[in-house]
Amino acid sequence: MQSKPIALTILDIVSVIVLGISTYLALVFAPTEAVMGDVQRVFYFHIGTAWLGLLGFIIAAIAGIAYLITKDLKWDRFEVAAVEVSTVFFFLTIVLGSIWAYPAWNTWWTWDPRLTTAAVTELIYIAYFMLRQGLDDPDKRARFGALYTLLGGISAPITFMVIRLFRTIHPVVIGNQSAAAQGGFSMSNDMKVAFFFALFAFTVIFVDLIWHRVRLGALQEQVEQLKLKLSN
Amino acid sequence: MFLETTPDTSNYMIAGYVISFLTMGIYVASLYIRNRNLRQDQQTLEDLDRTESKK
Numbered sequence: 001m002q003s004k005p006i007a008l009t010i011l012d013i014v015s016v017i018v019l020g021i022s023t024y025l026a027l028v029f030a031p032t033e034a035v036m037g038d039v040q041r042v043f044y045f046h047i048g049t050a051w052l053g054l055l056g057f058i059i060a061a062i063a064g065i066a067y068l069i070t071k072d073l074k075w076d077r078f079e080v081a082a083v084e085v086s087t088v089f090f091f092l093t094i095v096l097g098s099i100w101a102y103p104a105w106n107t108w109w110t111w112d113p114r115l116t117t118a119a120v121t122e123l124i125y126i127a128y129f130m131l132r133q134g135l136d137d138p139d140k141r142a143r144f145g146a147l148y149t150l151l152g153g154i155s156a157p158i159t160f161m162v163i164r165l166f167r168t169i170h171p172v173v174i175g176n177q178s179a180a181a182q183g184g185f186s187m188s189n190d191m192k193v194a195f196f197f198a199l200f201a202f203t204v205i206f207v208d209l210i211w212h213r214v215r216l217g218a219l220q221e222q223v224e225q226l227k228l229k230l231s232n
Numbered sequence: 233m234f235l236e237t238t239p240d241t242s243n244y245m246i247a248g249y250v251i252s253f254l255t256m257g258i259y260v261a262s263l264y265i266r267n268r269n270l271r272q273d274q275q276t277l278e279d280l281d282r283t284e285s286k287k
Contacts (some may be wrong), residue, residue: 032238039241042248049252073239092252099248103241133278205256212263219270226277230284 022201027192047203050093056086061153064146076142080211114170119153
């Protein structure tokens with residue numbers, strides 16, 4: 001495996017810095033929301049991780065298509081990386097949403113359309129890893145992964161759109177929300193700064209983590225090839 | 233006239249941020265550990281391969 005590129009080291013440092021700034025903006029710079037209080041501050045990380053969680057699942061589906069066309073395993077590595085990082089981010093989205101929900105809705109969880117589609121999406125991608133592990137042949141595994149992420153990718157736009165199409169308790173911060181929504185708020189200018197910076201910060205962190213995971217996948221492949229060579 | 237006060241929900245906020253940093257930390261640690269283990273495996277396999285080639 002090649003040594004770590006300098007650009008990746010720079011990206012690591014930038015990721016730590018932007019995460020620090022984003023935390024400062026969310027916890028100190030942004031004003032306290034009058035109705036919900038400090039718990040509203042988890043919103044910045046909640047949206048930041050949700051945006052990349054869902055985007056990552058779509059990126060994985062695109063990588064899956066690229067693999068099916070080219071049969072190049074580099075797309076499979078990219079797809080696995082996108083799914084893994086997105087699954088972690090989306091797990092955080094669900095947990096942060098639940099923490100925010102308790103003081104806002106007086107319950108940790110409810111089978112609302114948004115929460116249900118989010119939980120289904122997360123489970124689809126947890127299952128992806130479990131099913132992949134059952135396949136030893138790299139080509140078969142990559143083909144399966146590509147088709148799975150292609151189908152699983154449909155859940156991402158559904159999860160995104162569900163609060164805009166159905167009557168739901170989950171608020172829509174940007175756009176028109178359902179009449180049944182509870183816990184919504186309008187953002188002040190300082191809140192918008194924290195919000196957009198969180199989106200930017202998590203995008204940088206996402207790219208950094210994907211890059212590391214792709215490199216790990218390449219190393220994994222080298223080790224598998226060495227094992228194969230020695231067993232023959 | 234009502235005077236509504238902002239509720240103290242700072243404990244939830246702290247829990248949210250602790251879980252966020254913990255989860256990200258665990259994931260980064262898992263990447264590091266997996267990378268280290270694979271490098272060790274690679275080294276062992278390359279040594280074995282060299283020994284096999286000499287025979």
